[in-house]
Amino acid sequence: MRPRIVAGTGHRALAEAVAAALGTEPVTCETERFPDGELRPVVGDVQGADLYLVQPTGPPVNDNLVELLLLLDACRRGGARRLTALVPYFGYARQDRRTAAGQPVGARVAADLLVAAGADRLVVIDPHTAALEAMCGVPVEVLTAVPLLADALGQELSRAAVLVAPDLGAVKLVEHYGRLLRLPVAVVRKTRVSGTQVLAEELVGQVAERPAAIIDDMISTAGTVETAVKVLLAHGAVADITVATTHALLVGGAWDRLQRLPIRRLVVTDTLPVETAGASPLQVCSVAPLLADAVDLLHGDEPAVASPVQGGVGGVRAYPG
Incomplete structure (x- = not known):
């Protein structure tokens, strides 16, 4: 069974490019927007699928983050076998530590929400903080452009x-x-x-x-x-x-x-x-080929991030930090 791509509204063009590179079509997905700002995504048949949800959480950050959370929940309830969130840009990554009393650690909160919504794994590109993996309760694959x-x-x-x-x-x-x-x-x-x-x-x-x-x-x-x-x-x-x-x-x-x-x-x-x-x-x-290569590897249960000893393959590795 081929991996399947779900496109959030945060960047449909990128999701379609990743799907095309993999030789597949994105899962049918529509997001309804209510007058009060609520979102309700509806996905097609995902029973038993290995799903990869493409949704950068860039501006408007909060809308895109909430949509990703709802997409994850919809896919989990739809019977998906495995859920991987492809978040090329991870919003809130700059809030990786407190610089004054009374502040939150926004990166940790966002990571926890993704896990709670059903993500089994997270794929990001050049996150602003190297500590993201340590904050997340599921495996994080860090790619680099x-x-x-x-x-x-x-x-x-x-x-x-x-x-x-x-x-x-x-x-x-x-x-x-x-x-x-x-x-x-x-x-x-x-x-x-x-x-x-x-x-x-x-x-x-x-x-x-x-x-x-x-x-x-x-x-x-x-x-x-x-x-x-x-x-x-x-x-x-x-x-x-x-x-x-x-x-x-x-x-x-x-x-x-x-x-x-x-x-x-x-x-x-x-x-x-x-x-x-x-x-x-x-x-x-375009990072579509980079993401498609990572999906191919992960779908085959291979790591998308090369060992530091190997020196990295095709950009699928974070820069030394």
């Missing part, structure tokens, strides 16, 4: 380019890109003032008269990218900048902010739906 994005970057970056971590949290990620592309790394130190305002403190590395590629795991409002670009230009970098990220949330005026900057190319994946209209510097790399 880094080789995919590095290949796209390598096709146009010159050997004079420098890769830039826009904050200290992105250093290990950018060092991974540096090893793949054999390029040097620079680091911007920043202080976040609010959800949209960021102050830069200093730059470590040589960027003068060099093209730069700013790399992060996600872009939300683009405040961090904007600050990094200003620092690079102040230190003499060429005004011909590339930006790359796995998760393109692009909310809160991010597009307007990016279009005001001297960005030649924005390279992202389709872990989230990306509006491409009018976005001339945008290049979208």
